[in-house]
Amino acid sequence: EVQLVQSGAEVKKPGESLKISCKGSGYSFTSYWIGWVRQMPGKGLEWMGIIYPGDSDTRYSPSFQGQVTISADKSISTAYLQWSSLKASDTAMYYCVRHLSGGLDYWGQGTLVTVSS
Amino acid sequence: AIWMTQSPSLLSASTGDRVTISCRMSQGISSYLAWYQQKPGKAPELLIYAASTLQSGVPSRFSGSGSGTDFTLTISCLQSEDFATYYCQQYYSFPWTFGQGTKVEIK
Numbered sequence: 586e587v588q589l590v591q592s593g594a595e596v597k598k599p600g601e602s603l604k605i606s607c608k609g610s611g612y613s614f615t616s617y618w619i620g621w622v623r624q625m626p627g628k629g630l631e632w633m634g635i636i637y638p639g640d641s642d643t644r645y646s647p648s649f650q651g652q653v654t655i656s657a658d659k660s661i662s663t664a665y666l667q668w669s670s671l672k673a674s675d676t677a678m679y680y681c682v683r684h685l686s687g688g689l690d691y692w693g694q695g696t697l698v699t700v701s702s
Numbered sequence: 703a704i705w706m707t708q709s710p711s712l713l714s715a716s717t718g719d720r721v722t723i724s725c726r727m728s729q730g731i732s733s734y735l736a737w738y739q740q741k742p743g744k745a746p747e748l749l750i751y752a753a754s755t756l757q758s759g760v761p762s763r764f765s766g767s768g769s770g771t772d773f774t775l776t777i778s779c780l781q782s783e784d785f786a787t788y789y790c791q792q793y794y795s796f797p798w799t800f801g802q803g804t805k806v807e808i809k
Contacts (some may be wrong), residue, residue: 632799634797635796635798688738689746692745692747
């Protein structure tokens with residue numbers, strides 16, 4: 586069974602760093618793209634970026650380029666999304682997603698990030 | 703970047719209705735379009751990819767059509783479990799983008 590299991594909810598202060606994770610199982614981790622999608626409270630879906638763990642090819646939305654870093658450790662089938670300095674506006678639910686050739690077919694359960702002083 | 707216009711943003715309908723949601727692109731994307739359903743408090747789920755291919759396990763009352771710049775999601779006979787928010791998404795070129803969403807509510 587294909588699963589994407591994300592790390593738990595986080596509460597952070599502005600300026601702090603954070604790295605959240607997404608572990609894939611039940612499929613060949615290096616053969617699919619893994620991406621991240623943001624959903625701010627009460628808002629729609631925003632595509633942030635994506636990585637191909639097989640060769641670490643990474644693409645970002647211009648809206649998120651320089652604001653976050655996407656990485657992957659294929660030895661443990663895990664993708665990451667990290668911030669070096671969080672802002673209150675980073676408060677959102679973050680989903681990891683899998684892609685091969687047709688849409689985002691599997692979604693993680695989501696990681697809620699709350700940034701508040 | 704490719705801009706997407708999804709309409710309507712809110713759709714009021716009754717069980718048994720046929721509903722359609724539109725997604726228009728700022729440039730042609732061939733058939734590289736997907737549709738998702740999201741229920742409150744849940745992660746979105748893939749309904750349709752390649753504009754018209756039904757994801758495994760999705761009921762046949764859902765269908766997608768279109769290519770190029772204009773796409774449509776149709777629910778042929780709305781069921782109670784279909785009241786949710788729907789999003790289109792293009793994966794033709796980076797950066798991939800989502801439509802603004804359509805909330806289907808009970809009339």
